[in-house]
Amino acid sequence: DTAVSQTPKYLVTQMGNDKSIKCEQNLGHDTMYWYKQDSKKFLKIMFSYNNKELIINETVPNRFSPKSPDKAHLNLHINSLELGDSAVYFCASSQASRRPNTEAFFGQGTRLTVV
Amino acid sequence: GQQVMQIPQYQHVQEGEDFTTYCNSSTTLSNIQWYKQRPGGHPVFLIQLVKSGEVKKQKRLTFQFGEAKKNSSLHITATQTTDVGTYFCAGRLNQGGKLIFGQGTELSVKP
Numbered sequence A: 001d002t003a004v005s006q007t008p009k010y011l012v013t014q015m016g017n018d019k020s021i022k023c024e025q026n027l028g029h030d031t032m033y034w035y036k037q038d039s040k041k042f043l044k045i046m047f048s049y050n051n052k053e054l055i056i057n058e059t060v061p062n063r064f065s066p067k068s069p070d071k072a073h074l075n076l077h078i079n080s081l082e083l084g085d086s087a088v089y090f091c092a093s094s095q096a097s098r099r100p101n102t103e104a105f106f107g108q109g110t111r112l113t114v115v
Numbered sequence B: 001g002q003q004v005m006q007i008p009q010y011q012h013v014q015e016g017e018d019f020t021t022y023c024n025s026s027t028t029l030s031n032i033q034w035y036k037q038r039p040g041g042h043p044v045f046l047i048q049l050v051k052s053g054e055v056k057k058q059k060r061l062t063f064q065f066g067e068a069k070k071n072s073s074l075h076i077t078a079t080q081t082t083d084v085g086t087y088f089c090a091g092r093l094n095q096g097g098k099l100i101f102g103q104g105t106e107l108s109v110k111p
Helices: none
Strands: A004-007 A010-013 A019-025 A032-037 A043-050 A053-055 A064-070 A073-078 A086-092 A108-113 B004-006 B010-014 B019-025 B031-037 B043-049 B055-058 B061-065 B073-074 B085-092 B105-110
Touching: A004 A086, A010 A019, A019 A032, A019 A086, A019 A108, A032 A073, A043 A064, A043 A073, A053 A064, A073 A086, B004 B085, B010 B019, B019 B085, B019 B105, B031 B073, B043 B055, B043 B061, B073 B085
Parallel strands: A010 A108, B010 B105
Antiparallel strands: A004 A019, A019 A073, A032 A043, A032 A086, A043 A053, A064 A073, A086 A108, B004 B019, B019 B073, B031 B043, B031 B085, B055 B061, B061 B073, B085 B105
């Protein structure tokens, strides 16, 4: 069973479109994250949610809007896609409330290509 | 903002050679984690170091946390082709703080 699952795995879309990436974790974790990995493999945190509450919101264009309907899900919606949004987006989760320094479990990633 | 620098960016070795990647922070870290990402894969947690001067081993991998808790290293003895991938360090400034990832070191191993 996949612990952190993201869909879709690949997403190719035109500039200006709106798209969503879904993430679900079955680990019972209370904290979920979105990371962006650029072409140079640099991993940067975008958002973090703890029990459905936004706790980290890095300097990310407001075209990116995370939504957490419950603590097992964290979706990422992107409006008006731009070429520079092309990257691999990773969802991750951890049990941060009980174990603040615990490791993060990553999903398999969504490779977004904007053409 | 706070950065965690990691070097080298790339390392190509012959199978059987050793490999080391280094991580440096300008600020004292609360703890540091190491992840491995296979080509086309996702980061997978390897280990966490918390104490000053801590050394941990996992088979051929040795992880160190500096005395000042500002640097860390991962050393692989006698690399194998299965070691191929990108190794990331990720540090926290304080307990429960966000993970700040280094740029990663991409290891390739020639058989």
